[in-house]
Amino acid sequence: MTNTVSEQEAAGRARQMLGQMTLQEKIGQMHQSFMLDEDIQTLAKNGEAGSMIFAMSALAGRDRTDAARAEYANHIQQVAVEGSRLGIPLLLARDVIHGHRTVFPIPLGQAATWDPTVAQIGNEIAAREATADGIKWAFAPMMDIARDARWGRIAEGYGEDPFLASAFAAAAVRGFQGDDVRHPEHMLACAKHFAGYGAAEGGRDYDRADISERTLRDVYLPPFHAAVQAGVATLMSGFHDYQGIPVAANRHLLTGILREEWGFAGLVVSDWAAVKELIPHGVAANELEAARLALHAGVDMDMVVGVYRRKLAEALQKGNVSIEEIDRAVERILRVKFLAGLFENPYTDPDRAAQVMLTPEHRAAARHAAVESMVLLKNERNLLPLRGGYRKIIVMGPLATAQSELFGSWTLDGRGEDVTSIAEAVQQTAPESMNTRVVIGSERFDAALFAARSADVAILVVGEHPQRSGEAGSTSTLELPAGQRQMLEALTDLGIPVVLVVIAGRALALSREVKLADAVLYAWHPGVEGGFAIADVLWGREAPSGRLPVSLPRATGQVPIYYSHKNTGRPASEASFSVGYVDVAPTPLFPFGYGLSYAAFAYRNLRVEQHKQRVEIGVEVENISELSEGKEVVQLYVRDLVGSVTRPVKELKGFQKITLRPGQVQTVRFTLQPEDLCFTRADDTWGWEPGKFHVWMGPDSDHGLQGEFTL
Numbered sequence: 001m002t003n004t005v006s007e008q009e010a011a012g013r014a015r016q017m018l019g020q021m022t023l024q025e026k027i028g029q030m031h032q033s034f035m036l037d038e039d040i041q042t043l044a045k046n047g048e049a050g051s052m053i054f055a056m057s058a059l060a061g062r063d064r065t066d067a068a069r070a071e072y073a074n075h076i077q078q079v080a081v082e083g084s085r086l087g088i089p090l091l092l093a094r095d096v097i098h099g100h101r102t103v104f105p106i107p108l109g110q111a112a113t114w115d116p117t118v119a120q121i122g123n124e125i126a127a128r129e130a131t132a133d134g135i136k137w138a139f140a141p142m143m144d145i146a147r148d149a150r151w152g153r154i155a156e157g158y159g160e161d162p163f164l165a166s167a168f169a170a171a172a173v174r175g176f177q178g179d180d181v182r183h184p185e186h187m188l189a190c191a192k193h194f195a196g197y198g199a200a201e202g203g204r205d206y207d208r209a210d211i212s213e214r215t216l217r218d219v220y221l222p223p224f225h226a227a228v229q230a231g232v233a234t235l236m237s238g239f240h241d242y243q244g245i246p247v248a249a250n251r252h253l254l255t256g257i258l259r260e261e262w263g264f265a266g267l268v269v270s271d272w273a274a275v276k277e278l279i280p281h282g283v284a285a286n287e288l289e290a291a292r293l294a295l296h297a298g299v300d301m302d303m304v305v306g307v308y309r310r311k312l313a314e315a316l317q318k319g320n321v322s323i324e325e326i327d328r329a330v331e332r333i334l335r336v337k338f339l340a341g342l343f344e345n346p347y348t349d350p351d352r353a354a355q356v357m358l359t360p361e362h363r364a365a366a367r368h369a370a371v372e373s374m375v376l377l378k379n380e381r382n383l384l385p386l387r388g389g390y391r392k393i394i395v396m397g398p399l400a401t402a403q404s405e406l407f408g409s410w411t412l413d414g415r416g417e418d419v420t421s422i423a424e425a426v427q428q429t430a431p432e433s434m435n436t437r438v439v440i441g442s443e444r445f446d447a448a449l450f451a452a453r454s455a456d457v458a459i460l461v462v463g464e465h466p467q468r469s470g471e472a473g474s475t476s477t478l479e480l481p482a483g484q485r486q487m488l489e490a491l492t493d494l495g496i497p498v499v500l501v502v503i504a505g506r507a508l509a510l511s512r513e514v515k516l517a518d519a520v521l522y523a524w525h526p527g528v529e530g531g532f533a534i535a536d537v538l539w540g541r542e543a544p545s546g547r548l549p550v551s552l553p554r555a556t557g558q559v560p561i562y563y564s565h566k567n568t569g570r571p572a573s574e575a576s577f578s579v580g581y582v583d584v585a586p587t588p589l590f591p592f593g594y595g596l597s598y599a600a601f602a603y604r605n606l607r608v609e610q611h612k613q614r615v616e617i618g619v620e621v622e623n624i625s626e627l628s629e630g631k632e633v634v635q636l637y638v639r640d641l642v643g644s645v646t647r648p649v650k651e652l653k654g655f656q657k658i659t660l661r662p663g664q665v666q667t668v669r670f671t672l673q674p675e676d677l678c679f680t681r682a683d684d685t686w687g688w689e690p691g692k693f694h695v696w697m698g699p700d701s702d703h704g705l706q707g708e709f710t711l
């Protein structure tokens with residue numbers, strides 16, 4: 001985050017401020033209020049709130065009533081700074097998950113770009129806009145690994161793989177915080193939800209995550225470690241029960257790993273009411289016990305529910321907690337506020353909002369992100385990009401004219417009226433030269449089907465409404481929402497080519513749909529510029545270059561499904577008595593890392609050169625298409641053949657997105673060192689083990705040229 005001098009300075013100023021505070025003021029800093037708190041003004045004036053979240057409710061991003069705005073932020077901040085005894089500014093927070101007014105693709109879609117700069121630039125823009133509305137603390141990036149797409153929050157993270165997610169997590173933090181978070185256009189980031197939340201049993205949100213410590217460390221912790229190394233200022237503890245101890249009471253996680261092993265010096269805020277939820281979890285009999293458990297575990301700030309505010313003084317008086325524990329939490333909070341420059345600049349310039357919101361540059365960046373995120377899954381007879389010769393093209397389906405639905409989950413400040421729908425964008429940007437009439441199908445499917453009879457191509461836009469994605473958006477099936485497959489069947493019965501555009505917040509099971517459609521473009525929830533981005537790709541002004549950050553299953557019953565699985569003693573094969581199901585192939589419908597483009601690429605001459613413990617791996621990649629320039633994501637995978645514990649059949653250890661003109665050849669190289677091959681060994685230590693390794697370089701987790709090396 002900032003240079004060490006300001007960190008040392010911030011720590012010194014925090015200690016100095018702490019010495020002046022009363023117990024009530026200290027406990028006040030540990031309380032985060034929210035906008036419905038009728039007494040937020042009183043709390044701010046009395047120094048009894050350390051933060052306020054711009055949220056009217058716990059509707060998890062579905063509550064669009066509480067638009068943030070600078071005037072309110074400055075007003076409430078002024079009450080704290082000028083009205084309270086010590087004038088300690090508030091941390092003003094909001095869920096800025098994938099954009100503020102300029103809404104970017106959902107993080108899962110951003111991960112599909114395999115270009116972490118998309119997340120960095122997106123969050124730079126989000127910070128520029130959100131700080132103009134008075135917000136200084138983003139409750140993002142979310143970096144929970146997810147391998148069960150029934151879990152609605154798979155939408156908010158960076159997919160199934162720790163290596164890819166770590167690259168995005170670090171970039172996302174840098175985007176929010178910049179190189180100095182004191183800058184008025186930078187904001188504090190918050191790595192969430194520490195840790196293992198995505199392993200929710202059954203994909204049911206808020207359910208327990210009963211995973212081994214080894215799985216936690218090798219799969220779920222790496223993105224958080226990358227965020228801490230990138231200087232993330234804050235972390236949020238998850239709701240869930242990890243190995244029987246809910247995270248808000250889990251000292252091993254919040255103190256043992258986060259503080260003692262990693263040396264994290266920032267603040268930990270609980271998730272919404274997670275401190276109070278220790279009671280229904282059944283580890284606290286009442287709020288007094290919940291307060292003690294959470295503080296002892298390492299929760300510094302209690303989000304909105306007020307357990308700390310109501311019970312910490314009593315807990316101290318009864319000897320359940322110590323003043324040292326309270327002081328340590330308050331010092332962390334104050335240190336973050338000093339680091340953020342809040343004491344020098346507590347207010348925002350209200351005139352800035354009008355200048356920075358949704359500028360053409362911001363829209364262009366969102367459009368670029370959406371284009372780069374799209375994954376072309378199928379393109380029979382090169383139907384795409386749409387070429388001349390079609391008299392009539394119809395765009396139809398349940399999401400063809402959608403606007404705010406393209407935002408996906410968690411877009412508090414996006415506005416539907418900012419969006420041009422997919423159908424409108426395809427119609428508006430149809431190339432004149434093609435002389436093609438684009439009609440927009442009626443929302444009454446029957447009427448649209450009737451109109452499709454005379455079309456040369458149909459573009460059917462299907463997928464998920466944001467209400468069934470994101471927090472509290474877990475689904476029991478990964479099939480398309482009811483009725484949508486039937487629409488595709490009816491359309492294909494007309495005998496015309498069909499392009500299926502999928503708008504989704506998760507990995508859907510599309511076995512039948514992929515068979516029926518001639519081309520399939522997976523566009524995630526693509527954000528405010530999603531309509532134009534999809535049109536750009538369909539018309540060929542842009543080429544698709546997204547690659548899957550999650551495996552797409554054949555059937556719901558396959559999840560959790562992911563490429564870096566263990567080999568088991570009976571590896572999947574056609575033979576019976578091997579791992580898998582009797583009624584579906586053991587492989588995903590499309591593998592992690594998969595994606596087509598309008599060009600084609602060949603891989604040649606894999607070279608593995610070893611210099612002591614440094615291994616250089618290189619491959620030649622050629623664009624073998626005659627006409628199309630294309631982007632390829634060259635991926636490096638490794639397998640540790642024998643370990644003290646079972647090892648995944650493949651692990652991503654490098655990726656590079658390159659652009660090649662037709663006929664162009666580029667050599668892509670990666671270097672591996674032993675520290676790139678570390679894992680939690682049988683003796684529970686982190687490290688690598690000598691032995692033989694296989695290595696692949698290729699277009700996805702299922703294909704590539706194979707080599708080997710021995711360390």
Ligand code: GLC
Pocket residue numbers: 053055058060061095139192271272471
């Ligand atoms: C929500 C989410 C968390 C969010 C917080 C504040 O319930 O779990 O991700 O940042 O509460 O809205």
